[in-house]
Amino acid sequence: xxxxxxxxxxxxxxxxxxxxxxxxxxxxxxxxxxxxxxxxxxxxxxxxxxxxxxxxxxxxxxxxxxxxxxxxxxxxxxxxxxxxxxxxxxxxxxxxxxxxxxxxxxxxxxxxxxxxxxxxxxxxxxxxxxxxxxxxxxxxxxxxxxxxxxxxxxxxxxxxxxxxxxxxxxxxxxxxxxxxxxxxxxxxxxxxxxxxxxxxxxxxxxxxxxxxxxxxxxxxxxxxxxxxxxxxxxxxxxxxxxxxxxxxxxxxxxxxxxxxxxxxxxxxxxxxxxxxxxxxxxxxxxxxxxxxxxxxxxxxxxxxxxxxxxxxxxxxxxxxxxxxxxxxxxxxxxxxxxxxxxxxxxxxxxxxxxxxxxxxxxxxxxxxxxxxxxxxxxxxxxxxxxxxxxxxxxxxxxxxxxxxxxxxxxx
Amino acid sequence: xxxxxxxxxxxxxxxxxxxxxxxxxxxxxxxxxxxxxxxxxxxxxxxxxxxxxxxxxxxxxxxxxxxxxxxxxxxxxxxxxxxxxxxxxxxxxxxxxxxxxxxxxxxxxxxxxxxxxxxxxxxxxxxxxxxxxxxxxxxxxxxxxxxxxxxxxxxxxxxxxxxxxxxxxxxxxxxxxxxxxxxxxxxxxxxxxxxxxxxxxxxxxxxxxxxxxxxxxxxxxxxxxxxxxxxxxxxxxxxxxxxxxxxxxxxxxxxxxxxxxxxxxxxxxxxxxxxxxxxxxxxxxxxxxxxxxxxxxxxxxxxxxxxxxxxxxxxxxxxxxxxxxxxxxxxxxxxxxxxxxxxxxxxxxxxxxxx
Numbered sequence: 001x002x003x004x005x006x007x008x009x010x011x012x013x014x015x016x017x018x019x020x021x022x023x024x025x026x027x028x029x030x031x032x033x034x035x036x037x038x039x040x041x042x043x044x045x046x047x048x049x050x051x052x053x054x055x056x057x058x059x060x061x062x063x064x065x066x067x068x069x070x071x072x073x074x075x076x077x078x079x080x081x082x083x084x085x086x087x088x089x090x091x092x093x094x095x096x097x098x099x100x101x102x103x104x105x106x107x108x109x110x111x112x113x114x115x116x117x118x119x120x121x122x123x124x125x126x127x128x129x130x131x132x133x134x135x136x137x138x139x140x141x142x143x144x145x146x147x148x149x150x151x152x153x154x155x156x157x158x159x160x161x162x163x164x165x166x167x168x169x170x171x172x173x174x175x176x177x178x179x180x181x182x183x184x185x186x187x188x189x190x191x192x193x194x195x196x197x198x199x200x201x202x203x204x205x206x207x208x209x210x211x212x213x214x215x216x217x218x219x220x221x222x223x224x225x226x227x228x229x230x231x232x233x234x235x236x237x238x239x240x241x242x243x244x245x246x247x248x249x250x251x252x253x254x255x256x257x258x259x260x261x262x263x264x265x266x267x268x269x270x271x272x273x274x275x276x277x278x279x280x281x282x283x284x285x286x287x288x289x290x291x292x293x294x295x296x297x298x299x300x301x302x303x304x305x306x307x308x309x310x311x312x313x314x315x316x317x318x319x320x321x322x323x324x325x326x327x328x329x330x331x332x333x334x335x336x337x338x339x340x341x342x343x344x345x346x347x348x349x350x351x352x353x354x355x356x357x358x359x360x361x362x363x364x365x366x367x368x369x370x371x372x373x374x375x376x377x378x379x380x381x382x383x384x385x386x387x388x389x390x391x392x393x394x395x396x397x398x399x400x401x402x403x404x405x406x407x408x409x410x411x
Numbered sequence: 412x413x414x415x416x417x418x419x420x421x422x423x424x425x426x427x428x429x430x431x432x433x434x435x436x437x438x439x440x441x442x443x444x445x446x447x448x449x450x451x452x453x454x455x456x457x458x459x460x461x462x463x464x465x466x467x468x469x470x471x472x473x474x475x476x477x478x479x480x481x482x483x484x485x486x487x488x489x490x491x492x493x494x495x496x497x498x499x500x501x502x503x504x505x506x507x508x509x510x511x512x513x514x515x516x517x518x519x520x521x522x523x524x525x526x527x528x529x530x531x532x533x534x535x536x537x538x539x540x541x542x543x544x545x546x547x548x549x550x551x552x553x554x555x556x557x558x559x560x561x562x563x564x565x566x567x568x569x570x571x572x573x574x575x576x577x578x579x580x581x582x583x584x585x586x587x588x589x590x591x592x593x594x595x596x597x598x599x600x601x602x603x604x605x606x607x608x609x610x611x612x613x614x615x616x617x618x619x620x621x622x623x624x625x626x627x628x629x630x631x632x633x634x635x636x637x638x639x640x641x642x643x644x645x646x647x648x649x650x651x652x653x654x655x656x657x658x659x660x661x662x663x664x665x666x667x668x669x670x671x672x673x674x675x676x677x678x679x680x681x682x683x684x685x686x687x688x689x690x691x692x693x694x695x696x697x698x699x700x701x702x703x704x705x706x707x708x709x710x711x712x713x714x715x716x717x718x719x720x721x722x723x724x725x726x727x728x729x730x731x732x733x734x735x736x737x738x739x740x741x742x743x744x745x746x747x748x749x750x751x752x753x754x755x756x757x758x759x760x761x762x763x764x765x766x
Contacts (some may be wrong), residue, residue: 032552328531331442333482350447401530403525 017338017386019314021376022170022198027268028223028377034267035225038260045257046248055259062266066230069269070217071206076232078249079262083197083218087117087164088192089104089212089253091328093239094162095125098191100240109177109190111136111144112359116194119355131400135359137167140175142360145343149184151319167199167210169257171318171343171356171372172305175203183210191237191310196222197229201272202281202313208233214239219261223377224268228261242308272377283375284314290384292375297392304357304370315375319345320362324369324398324406332394338387341372348401350390369402415441417576420488421474421482422522423467426539433578433595434537435478441537442476443482448491448515449609464568469670470598477596484528487519496516496609500622503646506673507744510714511607512563518603521571528574533607535574540564543580544752548572550755555583560712564625565748565758566699573735606617616647628678630656633671633687644681645673649660658682669740689737689759690766695747700725706758708749712741723749723756730759737766 006257018026027035043055060074067074073272080086091108098105110122136144136152153160163185167174178194186193193214196205201222207208207215214237219228233239233252241247245254272279290307293302294317301319306312321329326342327350333340343354353367371385419431421443434441445468468484475482495514502509525536540559542552548569553559567575578607579587584603591599610618623646630640640658642648662668662684669688671679671704693712702725709718720735732747741764748758 327485328527329484331481332531334481335442350484352486397532398531401527404526405528 015304015337016123017383017385019340019375019383020371021379022221022374023341024220025376026378027264028271031219031224031264031268032270034262037262038263039203041259041261045259046246047281052059055257058259058263059257061264065108066217066269067267067313068216069202069266070232071208071274072215072232073235075235075250076207078231078232078233078251078253079257079265080227080229080249081255081258082227083115083195083216083221084117084144086216086218086229087195088117089231089239089242090216090233091118091121091162091164091241092125093252094143094191094193094214094237095129095131096163096240097238099130101238102158104159106130107132107134107160109134109136109149109160109163111138111165113138113142113144113169113171113174113356114164114166115170115197118166122164131161138169138174138359140361141311142169142304142356143306143311144176144181146177146180146184149181149400152303153188157190158200159190160210161188161397163192165194167194167196167205168203168313169196169305169356171354172318172360173198173313173374174306175199175311175313176196177290178212181234185213185270186211191353198313199275201269201276202283202315204276213237219265222268222272224265225261227256228265229263274378279377280314284308286375286379286381286384287314287317289381290375290387291319293384294319294391297388298395304360304362305373315379317373317375318370319373320357320366320370321395322366322369323402325402326368326370328401329369329371329394332397333390334374334385336386336390337396338390341374343370343372394405413724414438414440416532417442417535417537418524419443419480419537419603420524420530420539421445421471422539422604423470423474423601424539424572424604425596425601426541426584427596428471428478428539428596428598429540429587429591430537430747431474431480431594432478432590434576435480437578441478441480442526442533443471443478444524445471445484446481446519447484447486447577448488448495448519450488450492473587474596477594485524487523490523491609494523502744503619504623504675506675507743508644508649509691509744510563510746511716513566513607513746516563517566517571521567521575525571525574526607527533533632535576536581537578539579540577541575541579541584544572544577551580552750552753552755553580553582555585558584561750561753562711562746562748563753565702565711565755566697566746566760568699569701569745576691598602602684617645618647620644624677624720625679626675628680630658630680630682632662632668632685633681639668639682642680645678646674648673648680649740650742656682671743687766688739690734690741690764691737692731693741693747693764694762695730696728696762698730698757698759699726700730700749700755700757700759703753706749706756710738710749711748712738712745712761718750721749729762734741 009350045055046058063077108122108131122133126133165181182192191213192214195216199205199217200217213234215232217230219225239252245374301321304318353364357367417439421427436547445654464672490673528615541558543551626644629638647672668682671683673688705724710721711718722733726733743761745761
């Protein structure tokens with residue numbers, strides 16, 4: 001990793017091996033520049049004076065820029081406070097507006113491997129708002145097959161409020177056949193939302209080509225600042241707001257526009273887009289190297305999700321180490337300066353068996369013994385070297401602790 | 412002692428935070444771990460109960476930040492449930508009075524956590540218990556007798572104590588709090604936790620009733636055998652209890668009556684006069700007693716109680732203790748710990764008592 005490439009969010013020290021880009025990735029220099037430039041300029045984009053107009057111009061340029069990167073119209077872009085807000089807005093907003101138009105539309109079809117921002121939102125609607133949540137099953141690689149979606153819709157499409165399937169899985173990196181799924185949805189007259197937080201910046205994500213009606217993105221996953229996101233909403237799609245106020249964003253989202261944040265978001269998006277084809281190939285090669293060498297060091301380990309190729313995010317390596325607990329592995333790697341993730345942790349910081357792996361058919365022990373290594377801009381061969389140098393002894397040690405916990409060493 | 416890799420168990424309270432701080436000062440490589448013991452932790456502490464809430468986890472994390480040590484949360488909820496909570500319920504159901512803090516030390520902190528720590532390459536586990544541990548493995552009372560916790564550690568086996576470190580034993584609680592404030596630890600003023608951490612309401616009887624359901628039975632006079640009243644479940648009573656018996660009429664002699672015995676099989680609660688609570692001998696099981704012959708020492712039968720002179724003799728995997736003065740209101744299931752002055756000699760779980 002080149003120290004100059006880290007921009008604003010600095011890593012704690014240069015001897016840290018950061019393999020958790022899917023959690024957050026350092027800000028790109030272009031984003032830091034746009035951010036600080038906008039911070040220095042006061043002005044509410046809703047104000048009518050010169051300062052307001054300057055801020056508004058910055059916001060609209062960012063909107064156009066993001067729209068261009070995403071193959072969308074500028075008016076499709078609704079800026080939000082991040083991916084979670086965008087997902088909430090899409091799921092709740094669509095459910096409420098669709099149900100208001102026809103009270104029979106109560107069903108929510110949501111993939112079983114969604115991020116909690118979608119999954120918990122949908123289950124909240126089921127608990128409190130009369131929705132009927134149906135989880136779309138996935139195959140062993142985490143994929144929702146279009147025929148599974150078709151079967152789930154069944155012969156009563158008019159009872160479905162909305163469908164949500166993420167573009168790429170945040171844990172195992174499996175890329176969904178979004179365009180096909182959207183076609184199935186549209187064939188049934190049902191709006192389709194996709195959470196593209198992990199996909200955006202790693203693979204080509206065109207809103208128009210995807211056919212999705214709503215699409216979630218987040219700035220800090222692509223080298224922009226935290227606390228900024230967007231929901232792309234197809235023109236004409238009605239969406240009930242989740243928070244009320246000034247109606248700044250198409251009357252769908254209220255709140256003073258985060259001018260520095262959206263400017264930095266757009267700058268990061270442009271930078272990510274510019275390097276995308278080359279970076280995609282580079283990260284995939286680096287990831288393949290990581291997987292191959294870790295499997296050499298730890299022959300019992302297995303790669304979860306789709307095989308390397310177009311069906312998998314280039315920066316994602318998700319591995320299970322049988323007989324080990326993920327949080328033991330994480331702690332031991334952390335002590336060696338290697339930072340990665342167990343996938344999901346609750347609010348208390350406890351590693352939980354991943355709902356994604358369980359939905360893919362893994363048993364609980366398998367799910368507990370998993371780690372996600374995710375690469376991003378700045379990742380280099382030396383990061384893989386650092387991991388490979390310690391993974392063998394770390395797994396050996398974690399397996400000893402795993403024996404005490406009653407984890408067998410079967411796969 | 413040279414530089415060690417130590418795991419500091421951090422409850423989120425002031426004691427464990429200062430214990431971890433002292434381990435850092437001693438030059439050790441310290442990692443903080445908060446033990447998540449509740450399946451679904453409440454977000455905030457209520458009163459004095461705790462060490463299981465998200466707020467406690469947050470407090471522990473903040474203390475680790477201040478100390479500049481790595482910090483993790485270990486999920487031991489399943490182990491805690493099967494080894495401590497289920498046992499607690501089973502004990503009450505069998506008419507015993509368990510001490511869950513003793514079980515937690517024996518089976519969680521100095522078993523599951525210690526074993527895992529050693530397997531992961533740590534040399535020792537540091538806790539904020541108020542007790543002293545000599546280099547030769549002798550456990551002794553804290554200098555702060557009011558806060559001494561050697562009783563809840565007294566049934567640990569030598570191999571469990573061998574990898575334990577208690578940095579607070581030479582300090583009073585007041586000194587620990589002052590030190591926490593000096594170090595900028597936000598938990599300096601946090602109230603002490605007592606009560607049973609997993610009984611959120613503090614009402615153990617109601618908590619048990621929820622799990623065990625009503626098991627009605629008679630309240631019987633020990634002297635006359637006469638039935639004096641009814642109850643919903645013997646588990647809601649403890650030996651020595653006087654209040655809440657709700658007996659319709661006073662005893663013939665006008666003196667207060669106490670719970671003497673709980674018989675879960677017949678669901679009978681036996682009551683009688685105070686002196687019938689006096690116990691002069693006991694048999695303990697699950698003992699830690701590395702001594703030969705009869706040993707003259709003192710015995711402690713509850714967490715915050717005094718000691719009485721005792722003569723202890725091991726018989727196989729049990730031991731007999733004759734007490735020079737009677738103890739009152741002690742029940743089977745509680746721990747007994749024997750001392751020579753401030754030195755812990757060993758202990759066990761009380762199986763039976765006699766007057």
